[in-house]
Amino acid sequence: MESLEFVSAVRAFLVFLLVLILATAGAYFLLILPFGPSTRTLVTIAPGTSVNGIAWTLQKNGIIRNRFAFDLVARLERGTLKAGVYRFDHPAPLLDVYHRIRIGDVYTVALTIPEGFNMFDVAAAVEKAGLGSREVFLTAEEHDTGMIRDLDPKAPSLEGYLFPDTYKLAPNMTPEQILGEMVAHFRQEAQRLGLTQNIPATVTLASLVERETPVGSDRPMVASVFENRLAQNMPLDTDPSVIYAALLEKRYRGAIYASDLKAQSPYNTYTHTGLPPGPICNPGIPSLEAAMHPAQTNFLYFVSDPSNPGHSRFAATLAEHEKNVAAYRKAQSAQQPGDGR
Numbered sequence: 001m002e003s004l005e006f007v008s009a010v011r012a013f014l015v016f017l018l019v020l021i022l023a024t025a026g027a028y029f030l031l032i033l034p035f036g037p038s039t040r041t042l043v044t045i046a047p048g049t050s051v052n053g054i055a056w057t058l059q060k061n062g063i064i065r066n067r068f069a070f071d072l073v074a075r076l077e078r079g080t081l082k083a084g085v086y087r088f089d090h091p092a093p094l095l096d097v098y099h100r101i102r103i104g105d106v107y108t109v110a111l112t113i114p115e116g117f118n119m120f121d122v123a124a125a126v127e128k129a130g131l132g133s134r135e136v137f138l139t140a141e142e143h144d145t146g147m148i149r150d151l152d153p154k155a156p157s158l159e160g161y162l163f164p165d166t167y168k169l170a171p172n173m174t175p176e177q178i179l180g181e182m183v184a185h186f187r188q189e190a191q192r193l194g195l196t197q198n199i200p201a202t203v204t205l206a207s208l209v210e211r212e213t214p215v216g217s218d219r220p221m222v223a224s225v226f227e228n229r230l231a232q233n234m235p236l237d238t239d240p241s242v243i244y245a246a247l248l249e250k251r252y253r254g255a256i257y258a259s260d261l262k263a264q265s266p267y268n269t270y271t272h273t274g275l276p277p278g279p280i281c282n283p284g285i286p287s288l289e290a291a292m293h294p295a296q297t298n299f300l301y302f303v304s305d306p307s308n309p310g311h312s313r314f315a316a317t318l319a320e321h322e323k324n325v326a327a328y329r330k331a332q333s334a335q336q337p338g339d340g341r
Helices: 002-032 051-060 067-077 094-103 119-128 134-143 175-193 199-212 216-231 239-248 258-262 285-292 318-335
Strands: 041-045 084-088 109-113 165-169 301-304 312-315
Touching: 041 051, 051 067, 067 094, 084 094, 109 119, 119 134, 119 175, 134 175, 165 175, 175 285, 199 216, 199 239, 199 285, 216 285, 216 301, 216 312, 239 258, 301 318, 312 318
Parallel strands: none
Antiparallel strands: 041 084, 109 165, 301 312
């Protein structure tokens, strides 16, 4: 009798041991043994997706072996899983996949917009980053002006309000969502700077300053020249506006020609007085600050300073300006290679 009880106990122990081994092997197989794609796979988890929905999406895309195992882990952990786009490019344990989604390790694309980029440059950068078509994005920039209607009721486009910065963007964002991020950043910076009045004129002036000089210390001086010319109803005579006019009309050829200077575009500040109808690029903080607080000068002219690259020479009279221009042209001629004679 005792022998039968002993045999039964041994059998029970062996069954328990076998079940334990099988459970351990199953847990290892489902939770720890790496599984998944060896090439890039993007998985989107929409906001509000249930745990079951997330598990099903992961299994359908070949990220995990078994959705029920993922669901069990999620319910035991009781963590909040975060929506977003996730990138998987190598086999990984299910537990690693779960923890990535729990901490929100989403996949983003870096989009860098330097100060002074215009909307054409921004659209090209978006396409280069793989975030969408240049033409589609440019169309959105030109037409989605409703998002800045309170800032600039007559804005012809979103030009000027796409704040320069490096953005971390989800790869499936729409043009409207990307533009919304940039405009929201502009609003934040404008608020911080105290830019709440005369926003269209200030941003337009800042865009001219941005394109005219890369030197921070010269920007308030350049802004003063434009302000002084506006006060005297003088044309601003700024080349970047001529280039922008040509870009808008799809006739820019990489240089300014005599015909460009005579073009009747309202953006041509040689043929029209006052500010252009809107910004010609997206200015950064230094240029916005210069437009908000121009230097107090009597200067009406400036030209590149040949003795100090990047800087400008300023003048209050045409005669003084002509001397500065002559010095600039002389320096330019001296830098030209000889003709071999």
